[in-house]
Amino acid sequence: MEKEQDKILQDFTSSEYKFGFISDIEYEHFPKGLNEDIIRLLSEKKNEPEWLLEFRLKAFERWKNMKMPKWAHLEIPEINYQDLIYYAAPKQKAKYASLDEIDPEIKATFDKLGIPIGEQKRLSGVAMDAVLDSVSVKTTFQETLAEKGIIFCSFSEAVKEHPDLVKKYLGSVVPYGDNYFAALNSAVFSDGSFCYIPKGVRCPMELSTYFRINAANSGQFERTLIVADEDSYVSYMEGCTAPMRDEKQLHAAVVEIVALKNAEVKYSTVQNWYPGDKEGKGGIYNFVTKRGICKGDNSKISWTQVETGSAITWKYPSTILKGDNSVSEFYSVAVTNHFQQADTGTKMIHLGKNTSSTIVSKGISAGRSNNSYRGLVKIAKNAVNSRNFSQCDSLLLGDKCGAHTFPYIEVENESSIVEHEATTSKISEDQIFYCNQRGISTEDAVGLIVNGYAREVLNKLPMEFAVEAQKLLQISLEGSVG
Amino acid sequence: MDIETSYKKYIRLFEEISSKLKNEDSEFVFNTRMAAFKKFKDAGLPDHNHENYKYAGIAEILSEDYEFSLESRQALVDLNQFFECEVKDLDTHVILLSNGEYYQNNKPIEGINENVIICSLKEAKFKHKEIFEKYYNKTVSESNDSYAALNAMFANDGLFIYIPDNTKVNKTIQLVNLTHGFGNKNVFKRNLVVVGKNAELSLIICDHTLNNSKNFTIDITESYIEENGYLQYHTLQNEPNKSSVINNLFIQLERYARINSFVLSLHGGIIRNNLYAKLSGENSEANLYGVNLTDRKQRIDNFTIIDHISPNSTSNELYKGILDEEAKGSFAGRIIVRPGAQKTNAYQTNKNICLTPEAKMRTKPQLEIYADDVKCSHGATVGQLDEDALFYLRQRGIDYKEARLLLMFAFVNDILLKMEIEPLRNRVASLINARLRGEFSDCSHCLLNCHTRE
Numbered sequence: 001m002e003k004e005q006d007k008i009l010q011d012f013t014s015s016e017y018k019f020g021f022i023s024d025i026e027y028e029h030f031p032k033g034l035n036e037d038i039i040r041l042l043s044e045k046k047n048e049p050e051w052l053l054e055f056r057l058k059a060f061e062r063w064k065n066m067k068m069p070k071w072a073h074l075e076i077p078e079i080n081y082q083d084l085i086y087y088a089a090p091k092q093k094a095k096y097a098s099l100d101e102i103d104p105e106i107k108a109t110f111d112k113l114g115i116p117i118g119e120q121k122r123l124s125g126v127a128m129d130a131v132l133d134s135v136s137v138k139t140t141f142q143e144t145l146a147e148k149g150i151i152f153c154s155f156s157e158a159v160k161e162h163p164d165l166v167k168k169y170l171g172s173v174v175p176y177g178d179n180y181f182a183a184l185n186s187a188v189f190s191d192g193s194f195c196y197i198p199k200g201v202r203c204p205m206e207l208s209t210y211f212r213i214n215a216a217n218s219g220q221f222e223r224t225l226i227v228a229d230e231d232s233y234v235s236y237m238e239g240c241t242a243p244m245r246d247e248k249q250l251h252a253a254v255v256e257i258v259a260l261k262n263a264e265v266k267y268s269t270v271q272n273w274y275p276g277d278k279e280g281k282g283g284i285y286n287f288v289t290k291r292g293i294c295k296g297d298n299s300k301i302s303w304t305q306v307e308t309g310s311a312i313t314w315k316y317p318s319t320i321l322k323g324d325n326s327v328s329e330f331y332s333v334a335v336t337n338h339f340q341q342a343d344t345g346t347k348m349i350h351l352g353k354n355t356s357s358t359i360v361s362k363g364i365s366a367g368r369s370n371n372s373y374r375g376l377v378k379i380a381k382n383a384v385n386s387r388n389f390s391q392c393d394s395l396l397l398g399d400k401c402g403a404h405t406f407p408y409i410e411v412e413n414e415s416s417i418v419e420h421e422a423t424t425s426k427i428s429e430d431q432i433f434y435c436n437q438r439g440i441s442t443e444d445a446v447g448l449i450v451n452g453y454a455r456e457v458l459n460k461l462p463m464e465f466a467v468e469a470q471k472l473l474q475i476s477l478e479g480s481v482g
Numbered sequence: 483m484d485i486e487t488s489y490k491k492y493i494r495l496f497e498e499i500s501s502k503l504k505n506e507d508s509e510f511v512f513n514t515r516m517a518a519f520k521k522f523k524d525a526g527l528p529d530h531n532h533e534n535y536k537y538a539g540i541a542e543i544l545s546e547d548y549e550f551s552l553e554s555r556q557a558l559v560d561l562n563q564f565f566e567c568e569v570k571d572l573d574t575h576v577i578l579l580s581n582g583e584y585y586q587n588n589k590p591i592e593g594i595n596e597n598v599i600i601c602s603l604k605e606a607k608f609k610h611k612e613i614f615e616k617y618y619n620k621t622v623s624e625s626n627d628s629y630a631a632l633n634a635m636f637a638n639d640g641l642f643i644y645i646p647d648n649t650k651v652n653k654t655i656q657l658v659n660l661t662h663g664f665g666n667k668n669v670f671k672r673n674l675v676v677v678g679k680n681a682e683l684s685l686i687i688c689d690h691t692l693n694n695s696k697n698f699t700i701d702i703t704e705s706y707i708e709e710n711g712y713l714q715y716h717t718l719q720n721e722p723n724k725s726s727v728i729n730n731l732f733i734q735l736e737r738y739a740r741i742n743s744f745v746l747s748l749h750g751g752i753i754r755n756n757l758y759a760k761l762s763g764e765n766s767e768a769n770l771y772g773v774n775l776t777d778r779k780q781r782i783d784n785f786t787i788i789d790h791i792s793p794n795s796t797s798n799e800l801y802k803g804i805l806d807e808e809a810k811g812s813f814a815g816r817i818i819v820r821p822g823a824q825k826t827n828a829y830q831t832n833k834n835i836c837l838t839p840e841a842k843m844r845t846k847p848q849l850e851i852y853a854d855d856v857k858c859s860h861g862a863t864v865g866q867l868d869e870d871a872l873f874y875l876r877q878r879g880i881d882y883k884e885a886r887l888l889l890m891f892a893f894v895n896d897i898l899l900k901m902e903i904e905p906l907r908n909r910v911a912s913l914i915n916a917r918l919r920g921e922f923s924d925c926s927h928c929l930l931n932c933h934t935r936e
Contacts, residue, residue, distance in 0.1 A: 071533065073850075381839065396854035400821070405849040411864040414836040418865070424851050424858040 029218075030087040036060065039187055042087055046156050046190075049163060052170075059176035059186030066180045072314055072343040073372040073404055076285070077248075084250060086188045088218040141205065151196040152207055155223055158194035165196055169227050173256040173291045173320070181252040181314070182289040185221045189254065192222035197232035197263070206462050211240040211253075213273070213284065219250040226256070228263035230296065235266040235462055240273055240309070248276075248311060252287045261296025261323065266304070268461050269317075270469050273309035280339025280368075283311025290317040294326035294352075302329035303346065304460045306469040311340060316374065318347035321355040321383070328357045331457040333469075336369035336401070345375035345392075345407075350383035350416070359390035362454050365401035372404040379416045386416040394424040395453055488544045489527045496635050499552055503638075508607045514619045518634035525628045534627075537812035537844055538754045538783045543726040548668035548698045552638065574656035574686070575600075581661055582671040582699075583639045595651060599644040603672055606642035613644055617676055617706050621732040625758060629728045633702045637672035643685070647678040647708070654684040654903060661699065661725075662692035673703040677711040677739075684714040684903060691721050696751075702730045707739035709763065714902060715743045718910070721750040723778065730756040735795075737763035744901065746910060747774040747782055748917050757786040761795040771897045772801035775917050776809035783812045788830075790823040799830040802894050804918075805841035814846040815860065821852045830860040835867060835893060867893075887918050 030038060039060055043053040068076070145152050151162060158166050176186040193209045213220050228234055240251075251273060259265050267290075276283025286309070292301040303317040319328035330346040348357040357377070365371040373392045394403035405422045427449050435445035451470075458469055483491070496519055504512050529540040575594060578585035584602030591600055599610055606614045622630050641657050661669055677683050691697060707713050721727060727750060733741055747753050759768045774782045788797045797817070805811045817828045834843045847860040867889045875885035894914060901907040 384839075394849070394851070396851070396856075399824070399854045401854070402850070402852045404851060405860070406846070407848070407862070408844070408846050409862055409864060410842070410844040411834075411836060412842045413839045414841060414866055415839070416864070418863065420845075420847065420860075420862040422847070422849060422860050424849055424856060426854045426856070 028089050029085055032085055033082045034060075034084070034086055034188065038086055042188065042190065045087070046159070048159060051167060052159060055171065055176060056187050059183050060188075062177040063180065063183035063187055066177075066183055068180055072374070073370065073406070074312055074314065074341045074343050076312060079250065079285070081184075085218040086221070087190055089190075144205075145203075148201050148204065149198040150201060150203055151194065153194055155189075155192040155194050155225070158225075162194070162196070165227065166194065166225065169225055169256065169258055170223075171256075173258060173293050174254050174289050179289060181287040182254050185223060185252045185254045185289070188219075189221045189223040192224045192253070194224075195226045195234065195236065197228045197234045199229045200231045201229075202232065203234040206235050206237055208237040208239070211238070213240075213249060213251065219252065221251075222253050224253070224255040226265060226267070227258045228260060228265050228299075230261045230263060232260075233264045235268070237268045237270075237462060239270045246282045248283055248285055249274075250285045250287070251310075253289075255288070255290040255317075257290075257292030257301055259292065259294050259296065259299035259301050259326075262298045263296065264300040264302075265292065266302050266462070267292070267317070269303075269305040269307075270461075271305065271307045271309055271313070274311075275309045275340050276311040276338065278338050278367075280311070283340070284309065285312045285314075286310035287312075287314045290315065291320070292318070292328075293320040294323050294328060294355075296326075297323040297352070298325045299323050300327040300329075302331070302460070304329075304331045304457065305333070305344075306457070306461070307332065307334040307342060307344060310342070313340075313342040313344050315344045316347055318349065318376075319357065320349045320351065321357065321386075322351045323355075324352040325354045326352055327355070329460075330357070330359045330361070331460045332361045333364070333454045333457045334362070334371055334373075335364045336366070336371040338367040338369060340367075340369040340371075342370070343372045343374055345373045347376040348378070348388060349376070350379045350386040350388070352383060354385045355383055356387040357389075359388070359392070360456055361390075361392040362457055363392070363394040363403055364397065364450065364454070365394065365403045366397040368398075368400045370402040370404070372406060373422075374406040374408075376408040376410070377418055377420070378408075378410045379412060379418060381412045384413055384415045386413075388416075388418045390418075390420040392420075392422040393453070394422070395450070396424065396426045483544055483547055485527050485529045485541065485544055492527075492632060492635075493523060495550060502552060506638075508611065510611075510615050511607050511618070514623070515635050517623065518619075518631040521626075522628055522631040522635060525626065525631070528628055534785060534814070535754075537781075537810070538728075538785075539726075539752045539781045539810075542781075543698055543752055546666055546696050546698070548666050548696075550636065550668040550670075574654045576656045576658060577641060579640065579657065579659045579671065581663065581667065582637070582659070582669045584641065585660075594653070595649050597646045598649060598651060599642065600655070601642050603640045603642045603674060604638065606674070610642070610644065613676065614642070614674070617704065618674055619704070620706075621704055621734050621758065621760060622702060622730075625732070627730070627756065629700055630702060630730050630756070633670050633672060633700045633730065636668075637670040637700075637702065640672035640674070642674050643683070644676045645678050645681040645683050645711075648680045649678065650682040651684070654686055654906070657685065657687045659687065659689045659699075659701075660692055661690070661697050664693065664695060666696045667698070669697060669699045671699065671701045673701075675703065675705040675713070675715075677705070677707045677713050679708045680710045681708070682712045684716075686716040686718065686906065688718045689721055689727070691725055694722070694724070696724045696726070698726045700728045700730075702732065704732045705741070706734050707736060707741060709736045710738040711736070712740045713742075715741060716901075716906070717743075717745045717755075718913075719745075719747045719750050719753060720913075721753075723749075723751045723780065725750055726752040728754045728756070731758070733757070733759040733768065735759070735761050735763055735766035735768060737792075738765045739763060740767045740769075742769045742900065742902070743771065744897070745770075745772040745784070747772070747776070747784075748913060749775070750780060750782070752781045754783045755785065757784070759786070759788045759797065760791065761789065761797065762791045764792040764794050766792070766795045768795075768797045768799075769900070770797065770799045770801075771900055772803075773894045773897050773914070774801075774803040774811065775806075775894070775914065776803065776811055777806035779808050781810045783814075785814045787816045787818065788828065790817070790819045790826045790828060793822065793824045793826070795823065796827045797829070799828075800897060801832045802897055803832075803834045803843070804837065804890055804893065805834065805843055806837045808838070808840040810842045812844040812846070813862070814848070816848040816850060817858055817860065819849075819851045819853050819856050819858065823853050824855040826853065826856040826858065828856070828858040832860075832862040833893075834862075834864045835890070836864060837866075887915075890918050891915060 273284035363371040528535040813832045845862045
């Protein structure tokens with residue numbers, strides 16, 4: 001049975017990446033390299049106001065004096081930042097007035113990915129901003145949302161149409177010099193999504209951004225800014241894929257979320273960048289800074305992430321719980337395979353009174369991959385009566401992979417309670433045997449157990465994403481999940 | 483002094499005394515010193531900027547200037563007369579160290595098994611050359627810790643214990659470190675404990691300081707437990723507020739070897755305990771326990787690494803701490819399971835109680851696992867005394883203060899119950915009780931009254 005089980009694991013761990021096609025789209029490139037001129041050119045290209053250019057230049061100045069962080073449990077090969085293209089955009093007309101004007105090749109790309117870029121797919125009920133390489137291609141349902149006063153558009157558009165809002169909140173959660181990759185992003189970010197929910201509005205549909213890297217040798221640096229004003233609610237989803245290429249590609253994004261009094265933001269990610277092939281060749285470096293702030297009292301931010309892609313992931317969606325009684329949740333499933341490396345987790349920084357946070361992290365490692373959970377729970381002195389519960393489980397599928405847990409817990413007052421639990425195990429022979437006894441084949445049993453293991457997190461995803469996430473797990477589990 | 487000055491000072495000091503050391507040392511020991519010196523020079527002195535020493539209060543320790551000298555500082559009075567640490571009903575072989583040196587007038591040890599070697603490290607490096615060189619500095623040299631390297635550079639004396647194969651030592655061996663004399667001293671102590679095949683030993687190490695100076699002690703105890711050997715190891719730290727200690731315990735376990743280690747930090751200024759347990763043999767077992775009671779402005783930092791190298795090994799780690807007033811505590815525990823160390827069971831728990839709004843606790847339990855057929859878990863909590871339990875006790879007529887004491891004692895008693903030697907367990911329990919009541923836990927029979935002059 002041992003052998004059979006090994007074979008099933010083998011099948012599972014050797015399944016292919018399904019989104020690896022390359023679209024033939026005409027591109028407009030910047031020359032390779034990074035310097036002040038490139039940043040000025042980029043800013044000019046996008047007709048940006050002076051303050052934004054200054055923001056970029058300050059960030060670039062800071063970045064030049066920073067060193068790449070080495071503390072993560074990752075082996076990151078030297079990255080030559082001068083060998084990257086910092087702007088690649090599909091050649092296009094000024095702006096698409098209707099769907100028909102979009103380059104059919106681009107449309108085909110998103111159709112292939114199953115992204116409802118056409119508004120005719122109203123049934124899917126998701127407002128979508130599609131970002132291809134450096135620019136936002138199309139945002140759907142804008143009019144419907146505008147009726148309620150909701151702003152949902154590409155970042156460049158927001159800079160033009162709503163400069164006050166952008167200026168007020170950009171860099172307020174992730175300052176331009178926050179860390180190495182955030183500084184790089186602040187200097188060269190090209191586009192992204194902007195979302196503003198006005199006071200008292202409950203966003204009637206899921207908002208979503210789909211990121212796609214297509215051009216070769218380019219880095220993708222997008223920026224997302226979500227502001228939920230008092231008493232509002234929004235559920236936001238993000239998905240990403242990239243073609244299979246032999247060289248590594250860099251993706252360094254920044255996400256900022258601001259939740260004001262009584263607001264709730266639900267942020268979900270299905271990250272499926274190209275993970276590289278079986279020999280660890282190619283793949284995306286995913287170095288992302290995501291942070292939210294529960295600025296007002298009784299606000300809530302929840303993060304849900306399914307991480308299956310990327311050659312290297314360096315990502316810690318965090319929440320600063322500043323308002324009293326604010327709540328944050330973090331649910332994560334991270335799957336690594338072949339030579340993938342992931343160092344991911346969360347930070348919960350409790351500043352307000354009676355704040356509470358929950359962390360549930362499930363890691364699955366297979367092949368020769370390394371999967372680490374790294375998290376911080378900090379209860380500041382004034383965060384009285386705060387509460388945290390963390391659970392980090394790791395599942396090992398194979399004897400050459402690694403699963404690691406690095407939680408940091410810092411408590412600075414006596415009325416708060418922090419609990420942390422972690423386990424690491426493999427699928428036990430007893431569990432398989434139990435299923436076999438009941439007529440379930442080993443293949444199905446492995447799938448059943450892995451699905452059950454991740455269920456707690458998958459259940460937290462919005463419906464549309466839950467389906468996709470389940471599918472993703474199935475792709476990874478091909479040969480073992482029915 | 484700042485960290486840079488201290489770093490330079492240690493380099494200068496070593497260069498000054500190295501020729502003298504060379505004359506006194508065996509070639510082997512001198513070579514280990516030089517290797518450690520090189521490591522120290524390359525690595526520098528880690529402070530709060532170093533991940534592993536983030537919360538250890540190094541800057542505070544090194545802000546003082548400490549004096550170090552190779553000259554013998556033996557006590558002028560007979561320590562045997564003064565010191566009498568009698569644990570009721572527990573008959574121990576007592577060995578004294580004075581400022582890190584093996585006390586010249588140690589009473590001869592009577593009635594101990596034949597072939598057991600107990601002597602000073604200075605003596606062992608020549609007299610028991612073969613055993614000494616087989617073990618000395620083996621685990622320490624594998625570590626990257628700069629403070630351990632510092633000890634390897636300067637340490638010149640300490641205790642050497644060798645328990646031959648198939649020997650069970652009848653009595654507990656008690657090592658008492660006395661720090662005394664004037665001036666702020668830098669003390670380096672080094673113990674080497676070897677437990678042979680099928681041998682058993684119980685060892686208790688007590689630290690006492692007899693003066694009011696600020697002392698900075700860097701200790702290393704290396705223990706090697708051979709096949710099926712068993713070591714019961716206890717450290718009792720009961721130091722004054724001004725003292726700073728970096729205590730290192732290195733453990734290496736061979737096949738079927740076992741250790742029960744208790745690190746009991748009852749009182750101290752700044753305490754840092756490093757523990758490295760290497761489970762290099764199959765079926766080896768390490769049970770590692772720790773208690774820390776911290777108040778005022780004291781700092782405690784427990785840093786442990788448990789390294790599972792061979793299959794079927796087991797480790798249990800349980801550390802509990804109570805933090806009162808403005809105490810700062812931290813715990814870092816790392817479990818490493820190496821490739822191929824299948825069927826490892828590793829469990830780690832760290833529980834802490836903060837009693838005041840000023841107390842701080844940081845905990846960092848970590849798992850690093852490279853084998854799939856393992857069961858590993860860790861858990862950490864920071865919380866308070868249970869309100870319901872307090873209420874229950876008060877309902878039954880127990881006053882608030884007493885009820886709190888009872889609950890605190892119960893909290894750490896979990897660990898005391900793991901102690902196999904009953905008289906020792908009772909003695910430690912009473913020390914802890916006294917400590918929780920805010921009394922200095924003087925060892926009742928001892929004339930030194932270490933803690934009466936604060």
